[in-house]
Amino acid sequence: MSTSARLRDTLTDRLTEDGTLTEPEWSSAARSVPRELFTGSYFAPVAGSAPTRYRPVREGTPGWLEGIYSDRTLITQLDGRTRPDDVAEGAVSGSPSSSSTLPSLVLRMWQQLGAEAGHRVLEIGTGTGYSTALGAHRLGSARLTSIEYDPVVGAAAAAALKVAGFAPRLILGDGLRGDPDGDPYDRLIATCAVRYVPLPWLHQVRPGGKILVTLSGWGYANALALLEVTGPGEATGRFLPGCTSFMIARPHDRPPRPTLALLPGDERPSRIDPGKLDDWTGAWVAQLAAPAAERLGAGAEQILWDVSTGSQARTAPGPDGGWTVVQRGPVRLWDRVERAVQCWQSADEPGQEAFGLTVSAAGQRVWLGRADGPGWDLPI
Ligand SMILES: C[S@@+](CC[C@H](N)C(=O)[O-])C[C@H]1O[C@@H](n2cnc3c(N)ncnc32)[C@H](O)[C@@H]1O
Known part of the structure; x- marks a missing residue:
């Protein structure tokens, strides 16, 4: 048995044992299709780099095949142009634009x-x-x-x-x-x-x-x-x-953004913990409420920036253990996010499976709980 076939079998067995693979036809596909034929050389993120840098893992080099069967997403292109074999040496930064999904x-x-x-x-x-x-x-x-x-x-x-x-x-x-x-x-x-x-x-x-x-x-x-x-x-x-x-x-990608510049605005206490936006579903709810805003920052110090209108919101720890928010521009981003997060919190912060989506010629609406429950329109 080739090394590739053995690694495929091991991965398929693992995905069967952990409950990922439940249908024999898909197990058979997983055992049969050599992933290395599709990935060739790939990029591996350099541990601890920020912004992330990527080093090429060249086809046939030690660890290349093992990496392919380690159940990870393998990035194969950066910035819509750079492929691993284009990088002569060292590591490069860039935005992943194509990959083999795990x-x-x-x-x-x-x-x-x-x-x-x-x-x-x-x-x-x-x-x-x-x-x-x-x-x-x-x-x-x-x-x-x-x-x-x-x-x-x-x-x-x-x-x-x-x-x-x-x-x-x-x-x-x-x-x-x-x-x-x-x-x-x-x-x-x-x-x-x-x-x-x-x-x-x-x-x-x-x-x-x-x-x-x-x-x-x-x-x-x-x-x-x-x-x-x-x-x-x-x-x-x-x-x-x-x-x-x-x-x-x-x-559908976001428009290019100039270098971050935080501008003055109106300050008030925040009614929600900004750290809620670090939660997987909390971030999703915030995005539903402010779909044109890019989210930067983390924890108590969140930054929302909608470049199309120039609207910004940024939060910070407040003096009494709470939080403040500064908002500027025509769209009050934090007002919207606050309302949506409070709505989600009043439903006990459920996971994404509590949400649904209805699409018709009239629009596209994500709802919480039931189709006639609270909801947010997607930006069509
Ligand atoms: C995560 S990768 C796909 C992974 C792939 N299915 C695999 O298993 O290797 C996403 C791909 O979508 C492509 N893509 C992005 N926008 C697209 C569009 N509008 N139409 C078709 N493909 C698109 C990207 O170029 C990229 O190759």
Whole structure:
């Protein structure tokens, strides 16, 4: 048995024992698809670096293969251009723009999607092609279409899929437009995150079909939603438990921000502990309330900055053990965040599975508890 096959078996056994892999068909895919064909060289974060720096781990070097089967996300491109083999020596900084998502998450999502033999599936974000290969192994190449935005990434994935013996339909382009030329799909899975559900998807997945997508935003918070399409242009569903995050779809990315400059504003006591925004769901709730704000800072010292309106909010420890907030600009970011966090707190701070999303031509609304409960409109 090759080292790769042995490492694949070990990882598959581990994911079965910890309850991630529950369906034998997906276990078989995990045992069969060599992830190294798709990742090639990858970037590893340099421990303790801030901002994070990445060193290339070159194909075939000691530890390369073990890293591939260590169930980690492997970054394969920075800033939409730099690939590991482009870095001659040392480490580089940059923003991850393509990766091979950790196998446990990919496999968990394929299972959550409920993709079965016979289903036609559309994947958004081919990346390295590893998740595509798993899907093609389970469903058959003829049932799977995958869309990648970045031509260099897409070409590498196409070559790797061919070597691995899979031939799904591959499209280079903006996956937010979906596949207008395809027949209706039974399932859609996105491995990049979106700020709102693109309307084309809701016409390309048949009623009764499912969409699995991570909702993210400019505040860096994420939540994975499983939606059922209820009619052309309509869907509803709930967010799933756990902490799933993906890089945001390139057309939905936040606008560039100038160097941080904190400006004066109106000060008052904060009615909530700003540290609540460090909580996974607390951050998500804040992002729902202020979707155009980037979140910087941490703990008692949070900074929200909406570059489109110039609105800012920043918190600090107050004199009596409480907190203060300074706000400026036309959007009172902290007022909104405070109201949303208080609403979440009055429901006992539930996890994301307490939230749902309803999408229609009228808008996209995330709600807490029930569809007619308190809610927030997504920025369409
Ligand atoms: C996390 S990676 C995908 C991981 C991949 N499924 C795998 O297993 O290797 C996200 C990918 O989405 C791609 N992407 C970003 N925006 C996109 C868009 N609008 N349409 C299609 N792909 C997009 C990125 O270029 C990146 O390759």
